[in-house]
Amino acid sequence: MKIAGYEQQPVDARLAREARWDVEEFHAAYCQLLDLGDIEQWADFFTTDCLYIITARENAEADLPVGLVYAEGRDMIRDRAFAVRHTQMFAPRYLQHFVSNVLILAVAGNEIRAQSNYQLLQTLVEGPTTLLQAGRYYDTFWRENGRLLIEERRCIYDTTLIANDLVLPV
């Protein structure tokens, strides 16, 4: 699967390494927020004019724009967070993101393109812990005041049998 804009570019090894550290630290902070349920601050990780998409690998490979989630701009991220918090009805559950295999694809000025693997584990109350979704982040980060923000995040999941009725942030 090749996602347009996410090809491996030649990157200076030192720059790539520095970028990887930044991206790893971004993931740890971002995932902690979602896992602890502080969804109100979720939008703070995005640029104003961000693009956020969750879609199945088979859709991405067919270059279909249709996805599970499509949000353009930080305001839509905020709306989504509000919806998850206040209007969706679902059983309480614990979430845990595991991110690994961060690969820097391009570094240009304040912009970093990276690919990372994620697992999203879910635990229902009195239930087992199961793998809800496994996939890849294709990210474009923008560095602002020394801090990374998501300019674009495409979450492309392999897992085809996911519960479409409940769409949690990834």
Add this chain to the structure above:
Amino acid sequence: MKIAGYEQQPVDARLAREARWDVEEFHAAYCQLLDLGDIEQWADFFTTDCLYIITARENAEADLPVGLVYAEGRDMIRDRAFAVRHTQMFAPRYLQHFVSNVLILAVAGNEIRAQSNYQLLQTLVEGPTTLLQAGRYYDTFWRENGRLLIEERRCIYDTTLIANDLVLPV
């Protein structure tokens, strides 16, 4: 879930990064020991007056002190290692820890507070590999002679359906 003492403090970015590398290397060595079954050396990763707790997230959220495991001091860790090795009866199994998403919460002098995600996989002989426990380490490390030791480790697991009859180190 907020664990008292494990709030995010302002940390100098460079110090946080150095601490993260140290913590990642600690995890790799610690988990290797447990996964290879060298439990006799387990206590060497702790300070003399350490605190080690394994507890469910629902207990931690309710601020209940009750846990699956509670050990105060390196001697209790040694006792526990001895018990796991010599007195518990259980079927042979292989274990594997996967640690990711290391987040540095505070650095003060020789002390580091960190949060990390863990998965503990178990393989029974002639059986499948299953996820035994998924959770978070809330760690306070103490640097001694350039090496990290656990001053406090709270293993807080999401998985509520774990086998209580067999308690392995995490």
Add this chain to the structure above:
Amino acid sequence: MKIAGYEQQPVDARLAREARWDVEEFHAAYCQLLDLGDIEQWADFFTTDCLYIITARENAEADLPVGLVYAEGRDMIRDRAFAVRHTQMFAPRYLQHFVSNVLILAVAGNEIRAQSNYQLLQTLVEGPTTLLQAGRYYDTFWRENGRLLIEERRCIYDTTLIANDLVLPV
């Protein structure tokens, strides 16, 4: 389990850390290639006279040479890639490798010995995502023109119930 040649040696902390970063970046690039299905380039990660083995932990512990896969030299890796691509019959599936807990065991000149944990997830079309194999890489890397290559890779898996009819690269 102790694998001969993969004991922990004393390593200068700084050298070990530099080696860890290199190994982590190797894993990310190697796994991406396999996960995206570009198996034709798989052999480029190996030295000419490499050794590549996939074997069960119980075999490795009994010091049995028998394994699921045994390839000596880059040409055998190429043959294997060709076989996977062209002659094996199997249902389409998505793969994802998650690597963590990289531990540097030895550094000597251009050679690095390391141990890492891996999970190989598989998603069948219209099926759930499952854990196909969990294990450890025991790697000897050779640095050539600033780039790591696999001189020896022993993939030792805990999972005993794996589908022997289909052997994918790990």
